[in-house]
Amino acid sequence: MGESQQLTWSARLADVLRAAPPDYGRGIRPASKEDEIPLGELYFAAYAGREVARLEEAHEELRRTFAGEYGALDLAGSSVAASEQRLVGAVLTVHEAPWPDTPSGPFVIEVMVHPRWRRRHLALRCMLSTAAALRSRGEEHMALRVKSDNEGALALYRRLGFRPVGEEG
Numbered sequence: 001m002g003e004s005q006q007l008t009w010s011a012r013l014a015d016v017l018r019a020a021p022p023d024y025g026r027g028i029r030p031a032s033k034e035d036e037i038p039l040g041e042l043y044f045a046a047y048a049g050r051e052v053a054r055l056e057e058a059h060e061e062l063r064r065t066f067a068g069e070y071g072a073l074d075l076a077g078s079s080v081a082a083s084e085q086r087l088v089g090a091v092l093t094v095h096e097a098p099w100p101d102t103p104s105g106p107f108v109i110e111v112m113v114h115p116r117w118r119r120r121h122l123a124l125r126c127m128l129s130t131a132a133a134l135r136s137r138g139e140e141h142m143a144l145r146v147k148s149d150n151e152g153a154l155a156l157y158r159r160l161g162f163r164p165v166g167e168e169g
Helices: 014-019 035-047 055-066 122-136 151-159
Strands: 006-010 029-031 079-083 086-094 107-113 140-146
Touching: 006 014, 014 140, 029 122, 035 055, 035 079, 035 086, 035 107, 079 122, 086 122, 107 122, 122 140, 122 151, 140 151
Parallel strands: 107 140
Antiparallel strands: 006 140, 029 079, 079 086, 086 107
């Protein structure tokens, strides 16, 4: 097998929201500036050993995210899920990605779920909440990047109507 590639996918928000169950937003809220440190903890839990080796690295990554290194963070267009006052899932969105090969408009820079909370549809529910928030203010599309070997994420994004950029329809 070849090396994993970063794929850029896009979806119409109307397609993302088409099959949303009525209770998808239960327990999901917009992100806030106060979430920076808890999001660092979630990032570390979700990616320890793959993206970051130490909690301090995860906190630095989220500090850079909130500082706008990956585009201006859209807190109202980002979603978090909490349980017992701990963040267990999140979707972080920027108004525009800073990379030249990405489409214009809202761009998801992070989807993460705590390992103990996976397989409970939190990523789906956070993505739907994010899409609803974006749609409510008149956005029509959202985009993201996904690794070509991340089958779970690819399945979720296909379910939500995402397609490779240029094939969205």
